[in-house]
Amino acid sequence: MTKIFLRPWQREDAASLVAVANNRNVWNNVRDHLPHPYTLSDARQWIAHCKEQEPPVSFAIIYDGKVAGSIGCVPQKDVYRRTIEIGYFIGEQFWGKGIATESVRILLDYIETRFDVVRIYAEVFSFNKASMKVLQKNGFYLESIRRKAAIKNDQIIDDYVWVKLLSN
Numbered sequence: 628m629t630k631i632f633l634r635p636w637q638r639e640d641a642a643s644l645v646a647v648a649n650n651r652n653v654w655n656n657v658r659d660h661l662p663h664p665y666t667l668s669d670a671r672q673w674i675a676h677c678k679e680q681e682p683p684v685s686f687a688i689i690y691d692g693k694v695a696g697s698i699g700c701v702p703q704k705d706v707y708r709r710t711i712e713i714g715y716f717i718g719e720q721f722w723g724k725g726i727a728t729e730s731v732r733i734l735l736d737y738i739e740t741r742f743d744v745v746r747i748y749a750e751v752f753s754f755n756k757a758s759m760k761v762l763q764k765n766g767f768y769l770e771s772i773r774r775k776a777a778i779k780n781d782q783i784i785d786d787y788v789w790v791k792l793l794s795n
Contacts, residue, residue: 631729633686633698633737636677640687641670643694647718655780656755657716682741688717688730695721698730700738700747710746711738727761735765735791745793752777753785762789 636644647653649665662669677685685699698715702708713734717727738747749767751758759769767789776786 631688631690631695631726631733633688633730633733635683636674636685636687638671638674640694641667641674644670644673644687644697647694647696647721648716650719652719653716656752656758657714659779661716686734688715688726690721690724690726694718695726696730698734700734700742702742702744709744710748711742711744713738713747713749722757727758728764731761731765739793747791747793749789751787751789752779753787759787759789762791765791767791 645665645667648661648670649663651663654661654663654665673685677683684701685697687694688696688698696715696717699713701712701714703710703712713731715727715730715734717730735747738744747767748770749758749762751762753772768791769787770790771788773786773788775783777784
């Protein structure tokens with residue numbers, strides 16, 4: 628079995644990050660915050676940003692020794708301080724190999740050991756059924772569908788909110 632693991636981003640990952648992130652099919656499934664086209668400059672800026680995180684919350688997904696994608700979490704603040712949002716993407720050449728499912732599982736283990744949280748959630752565009760399956764396999768349930776909540780590619784779309792509650 629091929630080993631999948633997460634690790635903090637490293638400067639030398641920049642070209643590999645561009646190789647997986649600079650893809651319209653990937654970009655169609657993520658927020659517009661991820662630039663498209665995705666350049667080497669974008670990758671270097673992202674990696675520099677990640678180096679400042681303490682604790683680390685953004686990771687390279689490594690599959691068979693190669694960068695296969697990105698995953699991370701965003702601890703919420705104020706009255707939502709025991710809630711974390713997760714997000715991820717896998718390079719198209721790595722789709723269908725179970726990498727996202729295993730990466731989310733690893734991230735959940737990390738979150739549970741590093742953060743005092745009771746709620747983990749992810750938001751998924753209505754057309755991204757593969758990501759919904761990843762979350763479902765990791766014990767998330769569909770909490771809500773926010774109708775016409777997002778705009779992607781100039782289309783108004785529904786946003787699905789998937790949640791996992793911890794026993795804290």
